[in-house]
Amino acid sequence: MDLMLLFIGTVLVNNFVLAKMLGLCPFVGVSRSVENSIGMGMAVVFVIFLASVSGWFMDRYVLTPYGITYLRTLVFILLIAALVQLVETVMRKSFPALYRALGIYLPLITTNCVVLGTVILIMNKRFSLVEMLIYGLGSPIGFYVALFLISSIREQLALAKIPRAFQGAGIALITTGILALAFMGFSGMVRE
Amino acid sequence: MADAKTATHPGEGVAEPIAVPRPSRLKVWAQDFVNGVRAENPVLKLVLGLCPTLAVSTSVFNALGMGVAATFVLTGSNFVVALLRNFIPGRVRIPAFIVVIASFVTITDLSIAALSPELYEALGIFIPLIVVNCIILARAEAFAAKNPVTQAVADGLGMGLGFTLSLLLLGAIREVLGNGTVLGYPLFGESFSPVIVLVLPAGSFLVLGGLVAIFNLLQPPHKPQPAGLAGAEASASGGH
Amino acid sequence: MHPLLRLVGAITAICIGAAVALALVYSATKEPIAEQKRLKLLRSLRSVLPPFDNAIDRDTKELDLGVDTRGNPVTKAFYLAMREGKPVGTAFQMTAPDGYSGDIAILMGVDPEGKITGIEIVSHKETPGLGDKIVKESWRNQFKGKSLTIGRLDVKKDGGEIDQFSGATISPRAVVKAVKEGLKLYAKEFPDGRR
Numbered sequence: 001m002d003l004m005l006l007f008i009g010t011v012l013v014n015n016f017v018l019a020k021m022l023g024l025c026p027f028v029g030v031s032r033s034v035e036n037s038i039g040m041g042m043a044v045v046f047v048i049f050l051a052s053v054s055g056w057f058m059d060r061y062v063l064t065p066y067g068i069t070y071l072r073t074l075v076f077i078l079l080i081a082a083l084v085q086l087v088e089t090v091m092r093k094s095f096p097a098l099y100r101a102l103g104i105y106l107p108l109i110t111t112n113c114v115v116l117g118t119v120i121l122i123m124n125k126r127f128s129l130v131e132m133l134i135y136g137l138g139s140p141i142g143f144y145v146a147l148f149l150i151s152s153i154r155e156q157l158a159l160a161k162i163p164r165a166f167q168g169a170g171i172a173l174i175t176t177g178i179l180a181l182a183f184m185g186f187s188g189m190v191r192e
Numbered sequence: 193m194a195d196a197k198t199a200t201h202p203g204e205g206v207a208e209p210i211a212v213p214r215p216s217r218l219k220v221w222a223q224d225f226v227n228g229v230r231a232e233n234p235v236l237k238l239v240l241g242l243c244p245t246l247a248v249s250t251s252v253f254n255a256l257g258m259g260v261a262a263t264f265v266l267t268g269s270n271f272v273v274a275l276l277r278n279f280i281p282g283r284v285r286i287p288a289f290i291v292v293i294a295s296f297v298t299i300t301d302l303s304i305a306a307l308s309p310e311l312y313e314a315l316g317i318f319i320p321l322i323v324v325n326c327i328i329l330a331r332a333e334a335f336a337a338k339n340p341v342t343q344a345v346a347d348g349l350g351m352g353l354g355f356t357l358s359l360l361l362l363g364a365i366r367e368v369l370g371n372g373t374v375l376g377y378p379l380f381g382e383s384f385s386p387v388i389v390l391v392l393p394a395g396s397f398l399v400l401g402g403l404v405a406i407f408n409l410l411q412p413p414h415k416p417q418p419a420g421l422a423g424a425e426a427s428a429s430g431g432h
Numbered sequence: 433m434h435p436l437l438r439l440v441g442a443i444t445a446i447c448i449g450a451a452v453a454l455a456l457v458y459s460a461t462k463e464p465i466a467e468q469k470r471l472k473l474l475r476s477l478r479s480v481l482p483p484f485d486n487a488i489d490r491d492t493k494e495l496d497l498g499v500d501t502r503g504n505p506v507t508k509a510f511y512l513a514m515r516e517g518k519p520v521g522t523a524f525q526m527t528a529p530d531g532y533s534g535d536i537a538i539l540m541g542v543d544p545e546g547k548i549t550g551i552e553i554v555s556h557k558e559t560p561g562l563g564d565k566i567v568k569e570s571w572r573n574q575f576k577g578k579s580l581t582i583g584r585l586d587v588k589k590d591g592g593e594i595d596q597f598s599g600a601t602i603s604p605r606a607v608v609k610a611v612k613e614g615l616k617l618y619a620k621e622f623p624d625g626r627r
Contacts, residue, residue, distance in 0.1 A: 013533075021393055024242035025326050070302065070458050073320040074294040074450065081290055110290075113243045113324045120320055165405040173404060177397030184394060187533055187559070250560070276446070281435075284443045291443075295450040299457045306464035309472050313555075370561075388561030 003134055010138030013189055016114050017146035018180040023114035027147060028172050030105070032158075037151035041144035043105040045137070047087060048115050051080050052136025055119040056129070069123075076119045081110045114143050150176060217342075224343055225350035234327045234351055235358035235400075236407040241327040244318045245359055246396040252375050255363025256356070257311040261300050261319065263352025266328050267345055268296040273336040274344035280337075289332040290323070297323045327351060358403075365399055366390045477511055480541035480550035481521040484513035488523075495621060510621070513541075521549050522618065528610035532602045533557045536566070538610055540575075542618050547579040551611060556603075563603030571595060571604070580615050 016022045023044075030040045055076055063069050088106045091099040109115060118139040122132050153175055162171050234240045244262065248254045272292045273280075280288045301319045305312045312319070322328065331351055336344040367373055370390030372380050389395040470489055477488055493510040511523040521543045528536040534557035541549040551572050558564045565571060574594050578585055586592025587604050596604045 019393055021247040021396065022243050022321070024246060025240060028242065070298060071451075071454065073298050073301065073323055074291065074454070077290055077294050077323050078287065081287055110286075111324045111326050111329055113321045116324050117317060117321055120317055124317070163405075165408040166401070167408075170401050170405040170408065173397045173401030177394045177401060180392075180394035180397055181389070184392065279442060280446070281439050281442050284439050288443055288446050291446050291450050295454055298454050302457055302461040302465070306461040306468060309468045386561060391560045 003130065006131060007134050007138045008189075010135055011142040011145060012183070013186045015142040015146055015183055015186075016117065016139050017143055018176070018183040019187070020117070022117040023112050023143050026108055026112050027143075027150065027176070028169055030108070031147055031151040031154055031172065034148065034151045034155055036105075037147040039102050040105045040108070041140075041147050043102040043109060044112065044114065044143055045140040046102075047080070047084060047106075047109050048118050048140040048143075049136050050083055050087070051076075051115055051119050052122055052132055054083065055079060056122060056127075056132045056136075059123050072120065072123060073116075077110075077116055080115050080119070084110050114139065146179070149179060153179075221343060221346040224346040225353075227347075227350060229350055229354040229357065232351075233354040233358060233407070235355060236404055240330065241325045241355060242400075243321060244325060245355075245362065246393070246400060248315055248318050249359050249362040249366055249396060250391045251314075251367045251371070251373075252360065252363045253311070254314045255359040257304070257308075258315055258318065259352070259356025259359045261304065261315070262322055262325060262328070262355055263349065265293065265296045265300055265322050265325075266331060266352045266355075267348035268299075269293045269328060269332055270336040270344040270348035271341060272296075273332045274339060274341040277337050285337060286329075286333070289329060289337075293328055293332065294323050327355060362396070362399055362403065365403075366395065370395060476539050476552050476554065477513070477523050477541075480539055480552050481511075481513045481523050482515070482541075482543065482549055484515050484520055486512075486514040488513055519544050522622065524614065524618075525554065526610045526614040526617075528606040530602070530606045530609070531556060531558055532563045532600070532606075533559065536603070536606055536610070538607060538614070540611055540614050542615065545579070546615065546619060547577055547582060548575045548611070548615070551575050551607075553607070558603045559600070562597065562600040565597050565600070566603050566607050575611060580612070580619065585612050585615075 010016075014020060017024065017027050026040060030036050058075065058079060059069070059072070063072060063075065084106055088099075088103065091103065091106075118136060121139075122135055125131075125135075127135060150172070154172060157171060157175065166174070235242070235245050241262075244258050248258045269289070269292050273289055276288075276292075297320060300322065304315070304319060331347060335347050339347070364374070367375075368379060369387045372378055372384045372386045387395075390399060473489060481488075488511050491512045491514065493512060494507050495510065497506045497508055508524055512519065513521040513523065521541050523539060523541040526538045526540060528538060536556040536558070537554035538551055539554050540551045543549050553567045553572070556564065556566065558566065571594075575585075577583065578593070584592040585594065585608055587594050587596040587601060587608055589596055589601055590605070592608070594604060594608055
């Protein structure tokens with residue numbers, strides 16, 4: 001039951017985009033169309049889950065035993081960059097259809113702070129294996145949910161008459177703010 | 193205006209990338225510097241580096257701390273990348289840049305912990321996350337890798353200052369209105385009731401959205417917007 | 433040189449350079465970081481305890497309190513404050529697990545008679561502007577001088593003497609509950625005051 005709460009908490013209450021404010025650059029950049037956001041979202045779920053698992057094992061069996069946890073940032077970002085490269089290669093060779101759908105989003109993921117953020121938070125919170133698996137899945141799904149919602153709204157916004165100054169990033173940010181207000185309704189439901 | 197800086201040759205080994213009517217060096221540095229603050233302000237114009245901008249701008253102190261930390265990383269990594277630009281093979285340049293940036297971030301992380309535990313606690317996870325601040329990798333790739341060291345440093349300082357100023361502006365608005373204080377000192381009497389939403393995540397989006405719009409208004413329009421949209425609707429602004 | 437060799441060579445050189453630089457910075461900042469942590473601890477201890485003159489960060493008593501849900505052993509450090517050789521107070525940390533949006537860590541000081549000498553909120557995740565008023569000094573000062581028998585340690589809504597805030601009762605209630613538990617723990621571990 002605790003694990004279920006952890007999952008819901010990660011997806012809704014402590015949503016990485018709307019409550020923790022991570023992953024905003026791709027969030028504003030890729031959320032113009034629903035199709036793009038689905039592609040980005042799927043790629044992120046895939047990479048974050050793999051990064052969480054490999055990062056956790058790396059931390060537990062290499063960094064902590066040797067007392068070099070101060071290298072975490074460096075090691076994790078390299079791990080993520082390598083992982084993205086690996087996923088891209090494997091996907092292109094073995095799953096060309098999937099690659100055509102997600103391929104262009106993969107390079108963007110290395111510098112998506114949701115990925116590094118999730119991995120670092122998992123280590124900071126000293127999660128167990130199972131908790132890590134759930135958190136590593138919940139965090140990108142939360143990102144996916146937020147991205148999907150905002151892109152659906154922005155597709156409608158494209159048809160609306162918006163003052164020139166607000167076009168593009170301005171209105172996207174304000175819409176996100178309103179969405180974040182709505183998500184505040186979830187706070188207190190599950191504790192962190 | 194941005195010509196001097198965008199006169200970048202994709203290949204390596206171009207020592208002086210500045211085109212023919214060569215302005216004085218100082219002018220080039222100044223241009224690179226100002227460019228980062230105004231024309232290409234990373235936050236308000238390019239809308240990059242949003243996560244730290246929004247997350248830690250709840251107070252002036254945090255905003256300043258993050259701004260200085262990011263400027264240090266940006267300038268340092270620009271310096272090293274420009275220094276090594278002819279040494280790093282093109283195919284591994286991104287991993288190489290990442291290693292350089294991550295090292296500077298770790299140095300910053302350790303230094304902040306040693307200097308100010310309060311700031312370290314307030315910035316939290318956003319210190320290591322400077323690594324993935326898109327501004328820094330973008331400047332390494334787009335500018336530092338193609339320009340001499342001095343220009344790269346000027347660019348780093350300018351971009352860093354632009355980032356810091358945007359953060360400070362956001363932090364000041366949020367702290368004054370959302371908390372009624374500046375740097376922790378109360379500004380108004382007891383009767384002032386702060387607009388709490390502004391220090392919450394939701395408020396950060398609203399404030400930055402408004403700032404981006406104001407910044408757009410102040411800039412001369414680069415390219416005409418899709419016809420018909422520009423004039424009439426501007427007056428029909430306000431809420432909906 | 434073979435291009436691949438140059439590729440690997442360059443990236444290896446950069447990694448080695450980075451590792452050396454980081455190791456240097458790490459060893460240079462290790463001491464100051466530990467010292468900052470110690471100073472911070474001392475600052476908070478001073479704010480919850482009456483004046484003391486011993487090296488309190490070394491005068492501690494570690495107690496085993498069983499294991500947590502993950503099976504890791506839990507120990508709690510009690511900081512023993514002395515002045516001119518006489519005990520003047522004890523400080524220790526309590527965690528309120530039922531804050532509005534997460535744990536609230538509280539440092540509390542208790543004098544030898546079991547009266548609270550001060551509390552401080554070490555960390556919390558309460559809503560800004562609502563629950564986070566628990567960090568205000570005026571609110572925390574209400575705890576001073578109270579004990580399990582002196583004053584009523586409850587929020588006013590529950591018939592006690594501690595203010596709640598309009599719109600936020602959960603956070604103060606959680607702190608009060610944890611402080612009460614702290615007092616009980618103190619009474620159990622130090623049954624005759626502190627000796």
